[in-house]
Amino acid sequence: MPLVSALIPTYNRAERVGGAVETVLNQTHDDVEAVVVVDGSTDDTESVLAAYADDDRVRVRVNEENRGISYSFNRAAAVADGEFYCILGDDDRWHPEKVERQLEKFASLPDDFGVVYTGGVLATEEGRVTRRYRPDQRGDLYPDIFRGFHLHPHSSHMIRARDYDAVGGFDPDFPRGVDWEMTVRLAKRCKFDYLPEVLVRRTFHGSNISDEPEQLDVGRYMWKKYREEMVEYPDVAHAFLASWYLAKSRIELRHDRNYREGVRSAAKALHHQPSANAAIRFVIALTGPTGLQTAALARRAGASVQSTLLGGYDEGTGW
Structure with a gap:
């Protein structure tokens, strides 16, 4: 039963970070820990996390000033004890069986596989699915990984700790695109595999960094x-x-x-x-912005029609 560490950087997301911690603690795989790094937040994030002070599965570190997502991920990894690290955005949520299913997948793979990721969805706070992430890349991804980063959602990635450490973690000189950049270095070292099921939900709330x-x-x-x-x-x-x-x-x-x-x-x-x-x-x-908006509306309409067909996702329960 390997220990799995969820690495959770957070910045001024007091209203969301508690949900990220809970999605880790509610996993069917019991041997998990949530390592949260508060990246110089000025809101009530620390007060929210204080509720877990007596839970030894939750470990919190605080940056006195904002140092960025790469630094915070690496600080979380530096204190994590897990054999596997899981990436987790503070506004993302996991299916309860995600960790268990990924460990089962790792157990079936040769030792040169260092990352297992899963399918996921992007949904509004009201539960309307706007995008589905469909995994389709496995094995040796270098150099094709340069063609584009299509291993979304990043919060689905489970990485062997030894491989994370071997490539030096995230690059603090990259203020954006840290998921893609680190995946390049991982792809030069190890192979990837995936689970096609929807096991991660991203929430579109208007303040997503990726937008x-x-x-x-x-x-x-x-x-x-x-x-x-x-x-x-x-x-x-x-x-x-x-x-x-x-x-x-x-x-x-x-x-x-x-x-x-x-x-x-x-x-x-x-x-x-x-x-x-x-x-x-x-x-x-x-056609300009109008044409782009029309195309986006058509794409979202198509995604809405497909949402009822999303395997493993129930809009009523969030899965």
């Missing part, structure tokens, strides 16, 4: 750090650049930035990787 305009900087950070590696695999490099420019175009249009820049980014994506998808995105970009 901020600054996310378009992730591609720039990745290109700066890994350009020399990527260009050794031209097809991979072109796919990376196409994905980056598509993301830039979407964010530039969504947040009413320069319309011409949005179209230009879509054109660059099409140049780097000519495809039907890139062509459609380019046409949508030409």
Whole structure:
């Protein structure tokens, strides 16, 4: 019965962090601990966590000032005792059997597998599913991992502690895209596998970091750090650049930035990787923010229709 440590960085999420701790303690696998790092919060986070002071399964560390998500993940790992580390965002929730199912999967795999992730959903606070994350990548992911980060949700990742430690944890020089960047280094060391079931729920509440305009900087950070590696695999490099420019175009249009820049980014994506998808995105970009909003509404409508078919997810119970 290996100990599993959930690493939970939190910043000014007093209303959500308690739910993250509870989703760990409610696992069917009993040998778990929640390691929470309060990253310089100025709200009531510490008061919420004080309720667990007598529970030896909950360990809390406090950064006196905001140090960032990478630093906080690594500080949590430094005090964690688990054989496996689980990534957990303070606003994400797990199915009660998630940890148990992942450990069963690890037990069936060769020793060179270091990460097991799962399917998940993104849902509104009212329970409406807006996106389903469908795992489809396993085995040796390097260098294809540069094509884009498609191993969502990150809060589904269970990582062998030895592999996390071997790659040095998260890169504190990356203010964003830390999930993708660390996965690159893990992919150079170990193999990945997944469970297709929906075992993680992300909540869309309007203040998700992944939805901020600054996310378009992730591609720039990745290109700066890994350009020399990527260009050794031209097809991979072109796919990376196409994905980056598509993301830039979407964010530039969504947040009413320069319309011409949005179209230009879509054109660059099409140049780097000519495809039907890139062509459609380019046409949508030409229609401006209105076309993008229409496409987003159509996608959400489709996701809503599919939500009743999500295996393992019940909108009434949250699973």
